[in-house]
Amino acid sequence: MNSMDAKNSLNETHYWHPRRRASGEIKLLRLELVVRGQTPCDGIGVEWSLAQPTENLSPESAAAALGVEIWCTQSGVKNRYRTLQLRYPPEQFSERHLEWRPAAELLSSPRARLNWYWQSGLIPHPSSKIPGTGTGTGTDAVGAAEGLAMGVLWDSRAVEPILDSQTAIQRFANISRNFKTDV
Amino acid sequence: MNNNKQDVQAAEAAEAAEAAEAAEVAEAAEVAEAAEVAEVAEVAEVAEVAEAAEVAEVAEAAEVAEAVGAVQALQLLTQELVKAWPRLAEILSQAKVFPGFQKFLDGYRGHSVADKLNSKKADEKRNAQAAVGEALAVFFGDVFRQSGFLDASKNLSTLQIQDALRVFEEQINLGLYHWFGHNDRNFQFRTVVHFCDLDGVGCPLFEANGEEWFVSFSEHGMRFGLETDAHIPRTAPAYMAYGLEEFSASQIQNRVSKVRRPLFARIRTLQREVCLLEEEWEHRNAIVAVEYGKMHEKVRRNPDAEAQNELAKMFERLGVFRNEMASWMLKTFIALERWLTDVIPVLKYEPDILAELDALDAVVLSGLQKIFLPSSVSRHLYSDHIVELFLAWGEARLLRHPDDLSCQLLCDSARLFLGITAHGISSAEFLQKKNFEWVMSFDPTSALKTFSRKLAADEHKVFTSLATIAIAQKLWPSPLNNYWMMCLASLAEMPQTFPDKQMPYPVRPLPQNINIHMAAILGRAHGFVQEANVDAEVYKEREFLSNFFAAGGAE
Structure with missing residues (x-):
């Protein structure tokens, strides 16, 4: 990644993290982008917007959109935290300084549920290697827990790939095959 | 072929008649004669009907052959695409x-x-x-x-x-x-x-x-x-791509455990697709609104006839475009409402799926409210066709939420917009109910503003008052609200209620005599007057006052 190179423009220096995965894999598992608990900026980041196209998301653009620096030094983190504390005083913005996320936000009824920004990319690709998901598991399962690994929030069968144009056209053709004479 | 068929039928009928005759030989002659006449009449009728049917069939076959050509051609195109x-x-x-x-x-x-x-x-x-x-x-x-x-x-x-x-x-x-x-x-x-x-x-x-x-x-x-x-x-309409017929009530009915997860996945897809539809609507409307706004600004700066003509033509184009978009989205929302009505009774015992369907319902509702914006906030006027679609959506939703007052108001005003006066204003029944017996699930004023374009002034006032009362009842909820309304109404009407018992306008003290009055009141308060008889009290007070004045007053 050229922007990850240490010899970069004067204004922005990104450090190349030796343990970072290649960007192609990152697109499948967005959890890698914002490592929870390692920056205090987690709780004070910007909410995700559905209007942004996400399939061509790179870590830099994610960081720019979120206003969160990742892969930077501890002093950078501290500076950031200080800025944010000044920007959001805890007395007025108590909800931004919570450390815990209420279970109600994640597990409750879909109407009241709130998905946090790091959960934007959690629909697993059909060929993903996430334990408990994939085409082999959960398809003929009789019980709920069968085919589901511990700690995995989703099941491959409870998720559909995005509605693509070929499917749309096929379904329209099927419906119109049942049209009576309307001409 | 016609003749053969008629002949065959006539022959059969004749045979039947003969058989009947043969069977009834033992009976009276009048009965046999009557039966024969009836049979002959029947045969004639049957023959006529058969002939008419034949002619109609031939004509239909000719039409159908033509129409089948077009439909087949269309299906060829569709499959090829x-x-x-x-x-x-x-x-x-x-x-x-x-x-x-x-x-x-x-x-x-x-x-x-x-x-x-x-x-x-x-x-x-x-x-x-x-x-x-x-x-x-x-x-x-x-x-x-x-x-x-x-x-x-x-x-x-x-x-x-x-x-x-x-x-x-x-x-x-x-x-x-x-x-x-x-x-x-x-x-x-x-x-x-x-x-x-x-x-x-x-x-x-x-x-x-x-x-x-x-x-x-x-x-x-x-x-x-x-x-x-x-x-x-x-x-x-976008619902044709959702594959709702794979999950109709008859498909789900006895296979709920097998269909549970695919149904869950499909409902999530539907939620996402409705959100994407809403974004598409906003995107397209924003673009055309910006175009119109630029032209409007140009005309405002330089108002000459041709620019205004252009603006008028652009407004027409904009109107047609908005109508098309609205009808496109409404057809999908109506289809989804009908599917929900179809499917929810079958899933009575699936609380998590019902929760997802509830969320889908909410998302469809929010999408619908976006369609009101051009006509409630901007000057666009929806055509009758669009309002019919709104009405269809409202009626489909009322099947599942019969106590939804905002939906009832929408349906009533839409019917009056279209000129259907037979139903009257059925939403006014909520005035007789308590405020927890009905639900306001979305803002009724956007719908009422949309449909008020073609309502009479009186009808609009009625709807305004209904909406005001509804909002007030929900905003300041109290079970005594009806009681207080009655009190206030009777208070306002009090003077006309007992006109013959109304007292003449009482004497009011002039400002400079206020201390005399205070003295009189104090005198009474201190037990100056001891009779319980009110008239005597009043007389005594007046006597005191006149003596007081005669004695030169307080100086």
Whole structure:
């Protein structure tokens, strides 16, 4: 990644993290982008917007959109935290300084549920290697827990790939095959 | 064949008559005669009916043969498009190789941007336009030829070809709405159109019935038709792509445990698709509103007749466009409401799926409220057709939520808009109920504003008062509200209630005599007057006061 190179423009220096995965894999598992608990900026980041196209998301653009620096030094983190504390005083913005996320936000009824920004990319690709998901598991399962690994929030069968144009056209053709004479 | 059939039937009837006669030989002669007459009459009737049916059948068969030709031709086209769709996707994806496209894509926000072009860029754009246009024309030529539509179109009338092309166009635009290239949701059909400046560009397709048929491109899709047709592409309603019939009530009924997870997945897809529909609506409306706003500003600065003419024409175009978009979205919402009504009773014992369906309901509701905006906030007026769709949606929702007052208000005002006065204003019944016995699930004022355009002033006042009372009852809820309303009403009417017992206007003290009055009151308070008789008290007070005045007052 050229922007990850240490010899970069004067204004922005990104450090190349030796343990970072290649960007192609990152697109499948967005959890890698914002490592929870390692920056205090987690709780004070910007909410995700559905209007942004996400399939061509790179870590830099994610960081720019979120206003969160990742892969930077501890002093950078501290500076950031200080800025944010000044920007959001805890007395007025108590909800931004919570450390815990209420279970109600994640597990409750879909109407009241709130998905946090790091959960934007959690629909697993059909060929993903996430334990408990994939085409082999959960398809003929009789019980709920069968085919589901511990700690995995989703099941491959409870998720559909995005509605693509070929499917749309096929379904329209099927419906119109049942049209009576309307001409 | 007619004659044979009639003969056969007559023969059979005659045989039956003979058999009946033979069976009734033992009975009285009058009965036999009557039976014979009746049979003959029956036979005659049967023969007539048979003949009429035959004639009708022949006529129908002729019509059906003609109509079947058109439908078959259409189905040929439809199936061929399904087979050829990957090629179309490939043609559109090929736009990526044009110079400057990647940069355009990175900065693309869904609308065309006037670029300052040097000659080289203009050349590149023109080349791109030519390349894509040619490729698409060739593609459609192949589709029409290989499906056999060209041959079939020789037997079809202009109207039938138009209808077939309309359905074909709807299918293509539905596919284009869902298409995105290279795994990038920003790379849509409108990206290609805006990059190559294909908006409004047309290509001839084929010739039939002596007329030339064209395809023209716009950012919203493709339009097939004659050269003189309006350039507004039509899209099939989005629900046709959702596959709702795979999850109808009869499909789910006895297989709930097997169907649970796919149904869950499908409901999540529906939620996402409705959100995407709403975003599409907002995007398209924003673009046309900005165009109109620019023209409006131009006219405001320089109001001359031709500019105002242009503005009026643009407003008309905008109106037609908004009507099309509204009807497109409403048809999907109506289909989803009907599906929910269909499916929810079958899923009584599935609380998590019901929760997801509830969320889908909420998302459809929020989408519907967006459609009110152009007519409640802006000056757009929806046509009768759109209001009928609104009414259909409202009635579909009332089947599941019969206590929803905002929906009842919507239906009532929509009916009055359309001139259906038979139902009256049934939403006024909520005035007799307690405020927890009905529900206000969305803001009724946006619907009432939309439909107030064609209501009489009195009807509008009635709706305004109903909405005010409803909002007040929900905003300051108290079980005593009706009681207080009655108290206030009777208070306001008090003077007219007992007119003969009304007292004459009482004496009020002049400001300079106020201390005399205070003295009188104090005197009474201190037990100066001891009788319980009120009249005596009053007399005594007046006596005291007149003595007081006679004695020169307080000086």
